[in-house]
Every structure is written in structure tokens, then in C-alpha cells.
Amino acid sequence: MRERSLSLGHGCSRNCGVETWRRWGAIMPETPSPGGPDRVSSTTQQLISEHLALVGFVVSETSMRLPTYVDRDDLRSAGLEGLVQASRSFAESKGVPFRHYAISRIRGAIMDDLRRNDWASRSVRQAGRAREQAVDSLMAALGEIPSTNAVADYMGISVTELRNLDASLTRGSVLSLDAAPTPGTLQASDTLESTMTDPEDQVLENELHQYLRAAVSALPERLRDVISRYFLQGHPMADIARDLNVTESRVSQLRAEAMVLIRDGINSHLAPEQVTPAGRPGGSVDRKRSAYFAAIAEHRLHAMKQESQNSSSVPEATHERPAVEVVA
Incomplete structure (x- = not known):
């Protein structure tokens, strides 16, 4: 198993190489030989410390032909593993200089690591x-x-x-999100879903918000106070109950009643088919609810007039709210 902390660069000293090899020695047991384990360990450590720069050389040479998303630290770690393997299997009797032999093993270890981690076969x-x-x-x-x-x-x-x-x-x-853009090439940001709101969705969302403000404004005063303080001002329910001189459970009931009114009031203008039918059509509750739906339309119309006047820079004739009131 390779350790990420073993990645080395050109600036690593000989003492750094010996310490690194000691760590590798703890991970990869020494191979017995007739010369004795101490002699093999000493020879291997010397080869490692004297040729650590080869790892950086091969990594620099290889990385020039690789995409920018390939981590150089991973290449150095694979190259170090190849150097360790070369130091273990090197036979001086074959007449090949260790430097040449190690470069081929380091390059091979790096290529093997790239193939193992490649997403394509x-x-x-x-x-x-x-x-x-x-x-x-x-x-x-x-x-x-x-x-x-x-x-x-x-x-x-x-x-x-x-x-x-x-x-x-x-x-x-693999596309890198941090790579510098190259003219004429596909960037990773081009393949991601846009976070910008679609113009049509933006129009619909703005309309929904405008009707929501109108629905809250058209609520009876007691319900409007509960909704405004709880949702818009963030007041605890206990404080609202104390100020209204009611219990917290009553405040919760008022909040639920207001939420049902707001939902049906908005749907009455944007999605009439989703409005909950009245229990007793023509009854007192149904008449109050119809009056609330009409009040929302009045508030929305008043807001549209103000927006039109503001956009055209015409002085507003009045800032009074519409005289539509719903009795709870």
C-alpha cells in the first residue's frame, strides 16, 4: 500500500531519502539474500538516497504529456515505488548502470499507476x-x-x-474546474447546469411573491399580526400569545387559519382548480372567504398601479391603501 506522504520533489535531501526508505522498509519487508538482511538494507538505502532526483526528473518529463488534472504528487508517489522496486531487483553483474535501470522502472511504475486510475480501458x-x-x-x-x-x-x-x-x-x-480556460475547447463550467433562473420562471415567481404580499395585506388585522410577527419578524409564539392575551395554542390555531386563507386566496387567482371548496356554499364562512379573495385582487391592483406610476416617474396621486376590509 502506497502512502501519500511519501511524495518527494527535487529538493529532498539525502537524509530525507534515507528516512523515506526507512518508512518503506516498515511497509515493504526486506527480501532475504545470501549477503544478509543488514547489507541488503544498507545497499538499498544508499541507492534510494543517491537517486531520489530521478523520480522528480521522470515525473516532470511524464507530466508534460498528461492532462492538467493529473496530480503530480500521485506521480511522485508511484515513481518512488518504482525506485524502491528498482533498488531491490538491481543486479550489478548485468552491466547496466543503476541510473538507466531505475529510470525505466520509475517510468513503468508511473505508467502502471496511470492505467490503474484511468477511467477508460x-x-x-x-x-x-x-x-x-x-x-x-x-x-x-x-x-x-x-x-x-x-x-x-x-x-x-x-x-x-x-x-x-x-x-x-x-x-x-476528466475536466478540471480549476484549470485555466483554453480558447476553443470545452470547459467544465460549460457542462454544468446553469444556476441562472429561467426568465419565464422568474416572471412566475415574481407574480407569486406579489400575490403573497397582497394576501398577507388583505388578512384580517388579528391574523395579519400573527403572520407578520411569526414569519416576517421572527417573534416567538409565546411573545405573540402574551401580547394578544391568548394561549400559545390559540396563536397556533390563528396561524393555521391564516395559512389556509393565504393558500386559497393565492390559488383563487393563480390556480382556481386548487381552491378548497366551501363546506356550505353561500354561508357566512363562504361569504367572508369570497370577500377576502376580492380584497387580494384589490391589493394586487393597487400595487400594480403604484408600480406603473413609479416606472413612468409620474407623481403618485395617493398612497392610501384600498378601503377593503375583511371582518374575521
């Missing part, structure tokens, strides 16, 4: 490279960007197979 990547070669060859021959049918014919596959390949390559691509 190796076959998809190979097919993707074949597609790029096909596009380059056709562009050189035709002098223009080839069509999908031309690319599919060149690769010897169907258009459907080519589109499936493109879809697999797209799923295997």
Missing part, C-alpha cells in the same frame, strides 16, 4: 489513438476536416461503432 485508449491517426491522415489527404463517415470508412468500422467510441472517450475524460 486500455483498448479504448488504443482505439482513440487510432482515431486520431485516421483524422490526421485524412486531413493531410483531403485538406479539410474529414466527416464522420470518412473517418469510419478509413478505420474500417461503422458510423455507429465510431460514435460509441467517441462516447467512451468522452466518459473517460
